[in-house]
Amino acid sequence: MANMMLPGPTRVPEEVRRARAQAPDVMDSDPDFVSFYQNTCRRITRLSGGGDDYETIILSGEGMLALEAAVASLTEAGDRVLVLDNGVFGAGFGDLVQLYGGTAVPYTVDDRRPIDPVALGYFLESSHRFKYATLVHCETPTGLQNNIDRLCPLLKSHGILTLVDAVSSQFAEPIQASLGIDLLCGGSQKALSAPPGLSFVTISPAGWAAIQNRKTPIASFYANLQNFAHYYEECWFPYTMPVSDIYGLAAALDLVEGDPDYMVRHAHLARACRGALQKAGLTLYPEGNPANTVTAFCVPEGTTDKTILELLLREHQMMLTGSFGAPAGKVIRIGHMGANCNKEDMVAVMDALQGVLTALGVPLLCDLGATFRNRI
Numbered sequence: 001m002a003n004m005m006l007p008g009p010t011r012v013p014e015e016v017r018r019a020r021a022q023a024p025d026v027m028d029s030d031p032d033f034v035s036f037y038q039n040t041c042r043r044i045t046r047l048s049g050g051g052d053d054y055e056t057i058i059l060s061g062e063g064m065l066a067l068e069a070a071v072a073s074l075t076e077a078g079d080r081v082l083v084l085d086n087g088v089f090g091a092g093f094g095d096l097v098q099l100y101g102g103t104a105v106p107y108t109v110d111d112r113r114p115i116d117p118v119a120l121g122y123f124l125e126s127s128h129r130f131k132y133a134t135l136v137h138c139e140t141p142t143g144l145q146n147n148i149d150r151l152c153p154l155l156k157s158h159g160i161l162t163l164v165d166a167v168s169s170q171f172a173e174p175i176q177a178s179l180g181i182d183l184l185c186g187g188s189q190k191a192l193s194a195p196p197g198l199s200f201v202t203i204s205p206a207g208w209a210a211i212q213n214r215k216t217p218i219a220s221f222y223a224n225l226q227n228f229a230h231y232y233e234e235c236w237f238p239y240t241m242p243v244s245d246i247y248g249l250a251a252a253l254d255l256v257e258g259d260p261d262y263m264v265r266h267a268h269l270a271r272a273c274r275g276a277l278q279k280a281g282l283t284l285y286p287e288g289n290p291a292n293t294v295t296a297f298c299v300p301e302g303t304t305d306k307t308i309l310e311l312l313l314r315e316h317q318m319m320l321t322g323s324f325g326a327p328a329g330k331v332i333r334i335g336h337m338g339a340n341c342n343k344e345d346m347v348a349v350m351d352a353l354q355g356v357l358t359a360l361g362v363p364l365l366c367d368l369g370a371t372f373r374n375r376i
């Protein structure tokens with residue numbers, strides 16, 4: 001089988017597979033399971049820097065469900081929502097907001113640059129009547145990271161709630177939800193390396209208040225976060241919880257919590273990867289704030305993404321990926337998140353790229369594999 005070094009889904013460790021297989025046959029209304037669910041939620045809150053007054057809800061559905069549930073639960077007809085957009089996922093929030101009756105006001109900047117808090121600050125001086133703002137931590141299609149530590153407190157200082165998509169950064173990059181994030185969305189299949197199928201929304205007290213104090217009903221059942229408000233007291237979920245998925249999730253959290261180098265390793269290997277690519281003369285797509293979970297570099301002149309990807313797979317059994325949306329065809333992406341973020345796999349990626357780019361006649365200024373090895 002090919003080595004899939006993609007920005008999700010990531011390889012599922014044996015411990016997680018085993019926990020899923022060994023999950024008990026239990027009804028999800030069993031108080032022991034309800035406590036287990038709540039405890040698993042609390043671990044996600046803690047790993048995301050939310051205080052004891054934050055609450056996480058685990059939803060049965062892939063990452064998109066978290067985004068949709070957050071938007072559906074916050075948005076009322078006519079609400080003005082600021083959509084910070086420097087990439088595919090950022091722009092996509094605008095569609096979700098409109099779908100639930102909100103008015104999306106886009107704030108769009110170059111997809112190779114992180115959103116500049118200073119420029120946003122100027123914009124907000126003259127325009128800040130928004131119920132909430134949406135922003136993306138790691139724009140996976142471009143490997144670009146936004147500085148949520150500065151953007152969220154800035155938005156909050158103008159009385160704007162914040163909804164952050166951290167699906168491809170949560171657990172791999174430090175996140176301090178208590179510093180201004182009201183709804184934080186994550187998923188199981190990226191840096192946590194559990195199988196796809198679960199998503200999480202971590203909610204601040206102000207976020208909950210906004211969801212609970214709406215004047216109109218939420219235009220969804222499955223994506224309605226209000227329905228989870230009393231699950232613990234009532235031992236009742238709005239729909240049947242996928243018990244084995246949640247046991248697998250807990251095992252994946254064990255691995256993250258038990259590994260003090262989890263985030264450090266992401267930062268270290270990502271830096272070495274970028275360093276080797278640049279030293280070889282390749283160009284990173286982001287022109288600032290590259291993410292530590294995925295690296296996107298520009299397709300060199302004289303070849304195409306398809307050619308490179310096909311050769312990688314055929315000659316090296318290595319699966320990387322291109323992109324979609326505006327960067328489609330322009331970049332190759334290397335996923336190095338979760339279980340895929342390890343030296344051996346990354347050395348294999350760099351050696352395979354060296355082989356393929358050389359075979360295609362792309363001039364490289366150094367050996368990618370050797371340079372990467374020197375840096376790890």
Ligand SMILES: *Cc1c(COP(=O)(O)O)cnc(C)c1O
Binds near residue numbers: 089139166187
């Ligand atoms: C993966 C991802 C999602 C979930 O989207 P899918 O393409 O359905 O997996 C949402 N946001 C970001 C930033 C992601 O990387």
